Amino acid sequence: EAGVAQSPRYKIIEKRQSVAFWCNPISGHATLYWYQQILGQGPKLLIQFQNNGVVDDSQLPKDRFSAERLKGVDSTLKIQPAKLEDSAVYLCASSPSNGPPSSFGPGTRLTVT
Amino acid sequence: QKEVEQNSGPLSVPEGAIASLNCTYSDRGSQSFFWYRQYSGKSPELIMSIYSNGDKEDGRFTAQLNKASQYVSLLIRDSQPSDSATYLCATGENTGFQKLVFGTGTRLLVSP
Numbered sequence: 001e002a003g004v005a006q007s008p009r010y011k012i013i014e015k016r017q018s019v020a021f022w023c024n025p026i027s028g029h030a031t032l033y034w035y036q037q038i039l040g041q042g043p044k045l046l047i048q049f050q051n052n053g054v055v056d057d058s059q060l061p062k063d064r065f066s067a068e069r070l071k072g073v074d075s076t077l078k079i080q081p082a083k084l085e086d087s088a089v090y091l092c093a094s095s096p097s098n099g100p101p102s103s104f105g106p107g108t109r110l111t112v113t
Numbered sequence: 114q115k116e117v118e119q120n121s122g123p124l125s126v127p128e129g130a131i132a133s134l135n136c137t138y139s140d141r142g143s144q145s146f147f148w149y150r151q152y153s154g155k156s157p158e159l160i161m162s163i164y165s166n167g168d169k170e171d172g173r174f175t176a177q178l179n180k181a182s183q184y185v186s187l188l189i190r191d192s193q194p195s196d197s198a199t200y201l202c203a204t205g206e207n208t209g210f211q212k213l214v215f216g217t218g219t220r221l222l223v224s225p
Contacts, residue, residue: 042117042201042215043157056212091156100147100205100213104156 001026004105006092012111018080021108024073025094031055032069033101034077035091043091049075050098082112115140117216119202125222132189134219136202139183143204146178146185151199151218161187192223 005024013019025032030051035043046065047057051072060067064083069075079086090108093101116139126132134148145164149157163169163176163185175188185204189196199218206212 040121040217042203042217044215045212048212100145100159100162100203101157102159104158107156 004092004094004103006090006105006108008108009106010109010111012113013082015084015112016081018078019082019110020076020078021090021092021110023075023077023092023105025075025092026096026103029094029096029103030072031095031098031101032075033091033093033095034067034075035093035101036088037091037107038088046077046090079110082110084112086110087112115143115204115214117202117204117214119200119216119219121217122220123222124219125224126192128192128194128223128225130192130223132192132196132221132223134187134189134200134202134221136185136187136216137183138185138202138204138214140204140206140214141180141183142206143183145205146176147203147205147213148174148176148187149201149203149215151201153198157201189221192221194223194225197221197223 032049034046037043047067048055049069067077092105095102148161151157161176163178169176173190177186201218202216203213
């Protein structure tokens with residue numbers, strides 16, 4: 001079974017620029033998560049999708065972050081404009097049900113300068 | 114603010130010993146508890162889940178839950194150098210959809 005795919009793996013941008021991340025979950029997994037993990041901290045949930053509907057986005061900074069999951073499969077997370085404090089690893093995860101994230105992608109390491 | 118607290122470590126144990134990792138949580142409404150292992154520079158991987166008070170064993174891993182004390186632990190028996198990683202504790206509410214709160218993790222070092 002192919003794992004969760006994410007791209008790009010690394011991104012360096014200047015503050016106030018925009019950036020987008022892509023995630024392809026494990027086939028058949030209905031639930032998709034985006035987490036932000038700042039160095040030395042645990043992952044923080046940004047948004048959780050069930051199929052193509054949003055289950056939870058309470059911690060998503062909606063003034064600058066947006067996410068969508070078209071057709072209940074792939075997902076994109078966008079940041080516009082980026083701030084220095086957005087420097088982190090952005091992890092995409094999926095699970096086959098309403099359970100916890102069971103498979104994480106390799107992550108995208110974002111550096112904002 | 115729901116919190117999950119872990120000692121950041123590092124916790125150093127010799128090969129073959131039992132490693133004991135601990136976690137406390139603030140939300141009494143938490144119903145599900147998970148342990149993830151994260152190797153340096155890698156993504157987390159789910160290794161244990163526990164929902165009821167008591168012990169749950171899976172191979173060399175045992176998760177222990179005490180809801181009255183709001184305490185969950187992970188024991189690793191016969192620790193191996195390959196167990197050296199950061200262990201993340203996470204709690205969730207069984208409200209139909211799992212929204213997990215992660216701790217900052219405990220770094221475990223197993224020396225040969």
